[in-house]
Amino acid sequence: MHGIRQHGLARSFYEECLDASAALEALGYGLDTGWLLGVYPFGTRNPYLRALYSAALEQGFACLPLKGLEQLNNVPKPLNVALHLHWIHRIYHGLETAKQAAVAGADFLELIQQQKDMGRPILWTIHNIMSHRSAFPEEEIALRARFAVLADHIHIMNPGTVDLCAPHYEVPVDKTFSVPHPSYKGVYGDYISKPQARLSLGIGCADKVFLLFGELGTYKGTRQFLAAVDALQTSVGGGAKVIVAGKAGEPAFMEDIFQLTAGRADVQLHLGHIDDQDVQTFFRAADVAVCAHPSGLNSGVAAMAATFGRPAVMPHALTPTIAGPEGSVYGFDSDNMDTCVAACAAAYSAEQSASTEQGLFEWAEAHAPRKVSADFFSSLRARL
Amino acid sequence: MTVFADYRALTKADFIASSIGGFGFWSAHKIRLTRRALKRLFWLGFGGAKYFDLHVATSRDEAERAAVAVTICYYSSFGRKLSEKKQFLFADTMADLDVQRVWLRSERRAVFAQVAITRLGADPCIGLEGRLKLSAQGELKLHPRDVATSRDRAALEHTLTLAVEDNDRTYGRALLARLIYLWQGEVHVRDLQVLADADLLVAHGMRLDHAKKRDGLRGSGTFLYEGFCNGFLPDRVPLSKWLRLEIALLNAAVLAAKVETIEIGLGSHSEVRAVAASIVAKQLGLRLQVSEGSSRLGLGWLSASELKALRA
Numbered sequence: 001m002h003g004i005r006q007h008g009l010a011r012s013f014y015e016e017c018l019d020a021s022a023a024l025e026a027l028g029y030g031l032d033t034g035w036l037l038g039v040y041p042f043g044t045r046n047p048y049l050r051a052l053y054s055a056a057l058e059q060g061f062a063c064l065p066l067k068g069l070e071q072l073n074n075v076p077k078p079l080n081v082a083l084h085l086h087w088i089h090r091i092y093h094g095l096e097t098a099k100q101a102a103v104a105g106a107d108f109l110e111l112i113q114q115q116k117d118m119g120r121p122i123l124w125t126i127h128n129i130m131s132h133r134s135a136f137p138e139e140e141i142a143l144r145a146r147f148a149v150l151a152d153h154i155h156i157m158n159p160g161t162v163d164l165c166a167p168h169y170e171v172p173v174d175k176t177f178s179v180p181h182p183s184y185k186g187v188y189g190d191y192i193s194k195p196q197a198r199l200s201l202g203i204g205c206a207d208k209v210f211l212l213f214g215e216l217g218t219y220k221g222t223r224q225f226l227a228a229v230d231a232l233q234t235s236v237g238g239g240a241k242v243i244v245a246g247k248a249g250e251p252a253f254m255e256d257i258f259q260l261t262a263g264r265a266d267v268q269l270h271l272g273h274i275d276d277q278d279v280q281t282f283f284r285a286a287d288v289a290v291c292a293h294p295s296g297l298n299s300g301v302a303a304m305a306a307t308f309g310r311p312a313v314m315p316h317a318l319t320p321t322i323a324g325p326e327g328s329v330y331g332f333d334s335d336n337m338d339t340c341v342a343a344c345a346a347a348y349s350a351e352q353s354a355s356t357e358q359g360l361f362e363w364a365e366a367h368a369p370r371k372v373s374a375d376f377f378s379s380l381r382a383r384l
Numbered sequence: 385m386t387v388f389a390d391y392r393a394l395t396k397a398d399f400i401a402s403s404i405g406g407f408g409f410w411s412a413h414k415i416r417l418t419r420r421a422l423k424r425l426f427w428l429g430f431g432g433a434k435y436f437d438l439h440v441a442t443s444r445d446e447a448e449r450a451a452v453a454v455t456i457c458y459y460s461s462f463g464r465k466l467s468e469k470k471q472f473l474f475a476d477t478m479a480d481l482d483v484q485r486v487w488l489r490s491e492r493r494a495v496f497a498q499v500a501i502t503r504l505g506a507d508p509c510i511g512l513e514g515r516l517k518l519s520a521q522g523e524l525k526l527h528p529r530d531v532a533t534s535r536d537r538a539a540l541e542h543t544l545t546l547a548v549e550d551n552d553r554t555y556g557r558a559l560l561a562r563l564i565y566l567w568q569g570e571v572h573v574r575d576l577q578v579l580a581d582a583d584l585l586v587a588h589g590m591r592l593d594h595a596k597k598r599d600g601l602r603g604s605g606t607f608l609y610e611g612f613c614n615g616f617l618p619d620r621v622p623l624s625k626w627l628r629l630e631i632a633l634l635n636a637a638v639l640a641a642k643v644e645t646i647e648i649g650l651g652s653h654s655e656v657r658a659v660a661a662s663i664v665a666k667q668l669g670l671r672l673q674v675s676e677g678s679s680r681l682g683l684g685w686l687s688a689s690e691l692k693a694l695r696a
Binding site: 255 | 558568576
């Protein structure tokens, strides 16, 4: 999608719509049954969106990433158009004051209202209760509350979303439809063995490896987990190795991370973007993936871990997102790191069983991107 | 307390002086750095390494890592560039300004060194204070207990060497923690792994997961174990990993020789060879003969007595 655009096929958005219409027609979807789905915002490096939209065309939806909502003013008239919003807090990007945020929120909602007035359905996927690094929490809560009213359909991945959001803003139950987070089967390279992965990282075969994967940030509970590594060592009887892999976060936060890890030989830091081909190295080497973030609705890391057959430790609120295989997810109380350590020990014991890995592989297969994508679009079509 | 307004902007005259390597020749400066490098040429003179001290400040509320780069190019007497080294400095908050020492090494054939100082970030919030005047390396002025909290890399590394010589793992860990925290250097991370390995060896001994005792292999005669089967014992390798291979090689060599005794010959690292030989002798049920003239030296983070305790 955008990636192709960046590689030199510079079509106008209007032309992209024409091409999308032709592609839909070739698959048997005419002007009455085919849909253009404008997607905003679109992260070119985010595999989640590509996975979610992987079966879109077969289901009669052509997904077009939008640089801004105003692009939708330039769509060939006869086509059905719907709008799919994801991380709406991105409208605050680059703003410095709460007043600016409030104005941006009002302008954004006005644009959405205009799209609704043109008869275009509005779909919202709720990824988080609040954005991870919410700079304007009050304004964001107000934005989310009003957007939930405006949206025609709300896609949730965690069955508990409505209840978890309730303390902050209301999500109308009748607008929601639940399609789970896809696995990452086929998304990343997955062909190396556990011993090979460990050799690459300089980790011994007998080490008990706990992986914290993804961009580092204050919201992920990394600090709290690293502060509990001694307790983790005691809990698993020694030999634990903690790997932290992902892009470095804010400087002040990284100072804390460096302070916590500088004297520890049992913590490995791999800071920087992890190449798609290297993702397997970290997950294959690991025994357990740890999603220590205290709040949230979904965890892509847990889905990634399941894809590589590794159990995950995550807050209780998130465990329903990987429902199914026994011994696959271990919940903890997000305000009590002791329970996280205990969950890590339990997950490590489970990982030693071949049935755990098999169960997770089956979950990943059942939630393969194209299957989840097909479910998502058939659910959406039923509501349009 | 110093305020950022005290730092003056650079002038055209500063850059003219810089272009001929003469910035900061006459006096100390308190300036706002730009991304255009300020250059100063030094004659290195005689003797060991030399240094100059700087204070780097940020007007922001939080200190900044790698805010300033100091590039040092070494030249021969004929002006030939010999090498280039880069050092990154922290920018401290105005409230916590602390001295940072830039070292110029005593490099072979190097007669001149050109120092280029530049701000790395886009924001013009970095100030520099100090005199670009070389001082000769003298005795360490820092008390050992203060070194572990200092930012003088040379002092930290020198004290780390002393800690290794004393087999002082506790202090060594503190020094390495400081070095890693400040510079995230792979070499120091590796050193910490080696130290942690030594800790584990002392706590749990040498563990061989798949080793089995083998009986009925005894022959006659003595295997003289004079040098490592593994060739040599390199620096910065966890001893347990190295011993694992040494033990396997010695095991094979002793089996091939069909002997009843392993004798540890005199020479370097005899304490380490004694560890390997004792484990092999126990595995194969052989006799072990340790020469009384053996070395009483420790190795890296392990003292001689700790090494001796590792014997099977």
